[in-house]
Structure formats: C-alpha cells, structure tokens
Amino acid sequence: MTIQWFPGHMLETQNLLKKAISKVDAVLEILDARLPDASANPFVNKICKGKFRLKVLNKDDLADPEQTKLWLDYFEAKEKTPAISICGTHKFQAYEALNYCVNRIDRNRARKIKVMVLGIPNTGKSTILNSLAGKKIAKIGNVPAITRHQQRTSLKNNIDIYDTPGILWPVIEPEQKAYILAASGAISDTAIDYNSIAFFAANLLIKRYPELLMQRYPFLETLPKNELILIEKIGSARGCLKKGGIINLQKSSETLIRELRAGKIGKISFETPKDLEYDNNTKKN
Ligand SMILES: Nc1nc2c(ncn2[C@@H]2O[C@H](COP(=O)(O)OP(=O)(O)OP(=O)(O)O)[C@@H](O)[C@H]2O)c(=O)[nH]1
Ligand SMILES: [Mg+2]
Numbered sequence: 001m002t003i004q005w006f007p008g009h010m011l012e013t014q015n016l017l018k019k020a021i022s023k024v025d026a027v028l029e030i031l032d033a034r035l036p037d038a039s040a041n042p043f044v045n046k047i048c049k050g051k052f053r054l055k056v057l058n059k060d061d062l063a064d065p066e067q068t069k070l071w072l073d074y075f076e077a078k079e080k081t082p083a084i085s086i087c088g089t090h091k092f093q094a095y096e097a098l099n100y101c102v103n104r105i106d107r108n109r110a111r112k113i114k115v116m117v118l119g120i121p122n123t124g125k126s127t128i129l130n131s132l133a134g135k136k137i138a139k140i141g142n143v144p145a146i147t148r149h150q151q152r153t154s155l156k157n158n159i160d161i162y163d164t165p166g167i168l169w170p171v172i173e174p175e176q177k178a179y180i181l182a183a184s185g186a187i188s189d190t191a192i193d194y195n196s197i198a199f200f201a202a203n204l205l206i207k208r209y210p211e212l213l214m215q216r217y218p219f220l221e222t223l224p225k226n227e228l229i230l231i232e233k234i235g236s237a238r239g240c241l242k243k244g245g246i247i248n249l250q251k252s253s254e255t256l257i258r259e260l261r262a263g264k265i266g267k268i269s270f271e272t273p274k275d276l277e278y279d280n281n282t283k284k285n
Helices: 008-023 042-047 065-077 091-102 125-133 175-184 194-208 210-216 227-237 249-261 273-284
Strands: 026-032 052-058 083-085 113-119 151-155 159-163
Touching: 008 042, 008 113, 026 091, 026 125, 052 065, 052 091, 052 125, 065 083, 065 273, 083 091, 091 113, 091 125, 091 159, 113 125, 125 151, 125 159, 175 194, 175 249, 194 210, 194 227, 194 249, 227 249
Parallel strands: 026 052, 026 113, 052 083, 113 159
Antiparallel strands: 151 159
C-alpha cells in the first residue's frame, strides 16, 4: 500500500522552512515516542545540518517505556544525536526539552534566542508550545494538519519559539513506515484504508503485546490465531454489525485503531531500534 498525503500547505511550509531555518538558533524536532524512526522527516535532517537539534520523543506516556529507553540509547550511541523523551502536556517536561536546547546555545543575553519546533503532523508540537507558554496560544487537535501557518511566540527569558505546521513527504515508503505512521494518526483518515492499518496493528499486538491485548479484551479468552480473528472478535463484542448480524469489518477496524491511538490497549511502541537495525542490515546485504 502506497500512501500519498501531501496537501498544499505542506509544500508551502517546506519552502518557508528552507529560508526560515537559517534565522533560528536551535531546533526541537518533535517525534512520536511510539515511532521515533518513522516519525522522523528526512527533510528535517536535510535542513538542520550544522544547527543544534534536539530529538524530542513526545507522547512518551503512550509508548512502551522499555523501548523508549532503548531508542534514547540508540540515538545517543549510534546516531550521536541528543534525544529526550517527554509528555508534552506537562509544562515541566516541555521546559526540560527547551532548556536542554537553550543551555547548549552560545548565548548573548541581550539577544533573543530563537527556537523552532519541527516535525510531522500530530506529534504534539503545538501542545508543547502551549505548555511552554502556560496558556492556550495554538490550536491543537487529535487529527493531523491542525496548524497551517508558522506562529511565533515570545516566552520569558528572551526566548522566541516558532511553532510550524506538521509536514510529511510526497510518497511514504516503504509500506511498513506508511502503516506505522497511519496507525499513529499522523496521516489524514481520508488517505488511508482502515482495514489494512487494522491488520498491521492486530499483527503487532498479537506478536508483541499479547498480555495487554488479553487484558483489554477479556472476551478473547485465548490469543487469536490471526489478525482477522482478532478484528472480528472485537467487532462482534463491540456491536460492529451489518444487517443480518454480519460483522462490519470497517467499523471493527476503526474501533481497534481508535483504541490503540488513544492508549486504551496500553503503552505500545510501533517500532523498536532492533527493527531498524534489522532493516538496515537487510538493505546492506
Ligand atoms: N497522550 C499524549 N497526547 C499528547 C501529547 N502531546 C500532544 N498530545 C495530543 O496529540 C494531539 C496532537 O497535538 P498537537 O499539538 O495538535 O500536534 P501538532 O504536532 O501540533 O499537529 P499539527 O499541527 O497537525 O502538525 C492532541 O490531541 C494532543 O492533545 C502527549 O505528550 N501525550
Ligand atoms: Mg500544531
């Protein structure tokens, strides 16, 4: 499945960022802690060369803590990139990320420090801005592409922070990455096929998080043998039925994805550093 979702404002933002980046002192790259590799936009790598950048694994309250720790070790040891994990709705944690950046900038107190917040849609960029400001400055929402324009906010201590629209790239490949992004909610629902995403999610849950699955859905009784059985059983238990009592697979798939995204099944990571190393080794051979 190839996913394409690159609305016009993303191209406009890309063009704007190419120019605006030279004027900022540092970048907070906001990743989703459940998918720290898939949520990294290669364009950010490209434009941030020579600029101080902190990888912020946001939404760590939703991710598997063991995997988040492994990701932070991975970025430090393998990529030599500073990284931190936070829950962006907490002011104190948002400041931890900002201060990490500011403390590494050669600072002349008379001059404003400019920090830009970058990332793909729905990773929590505007939420972090609001936490830093201590009030609702930017609109936020649990669908991608809420922010459509760059917004500058002046914080205390002579710091300006720039919130930016989340951007993806024109064709999302490989397929695995597209599934991960779609399952997390970074891609508009209009561009995805819920059934395929639910099959991907069901496979991940059966293989990696069987205990959480059984706790969330006690009606399963035994671990489903395959993805279809899991989706059907959820549909049946939640009343996702068509006329004649036939299970509505579309509705069942939506239910599973909605619960997964909201963290109702538990703290789940969609990819691990091991997966990434395996993929990289496969590419080399
Ligand atoms: N559980 C949890 N939810 C979060 C966290 N940070 C943000 N959210 C939620 O994630 C959703 C997206 O947040 P936004 O701040 O709008 O994301 P954004 O990156 O600005 O998105 P775009 O403007 O579309 O690029 C909202 O429903 C937030 O409440 C977090 O740390 N934990
Ligand atoms: Mg936003």
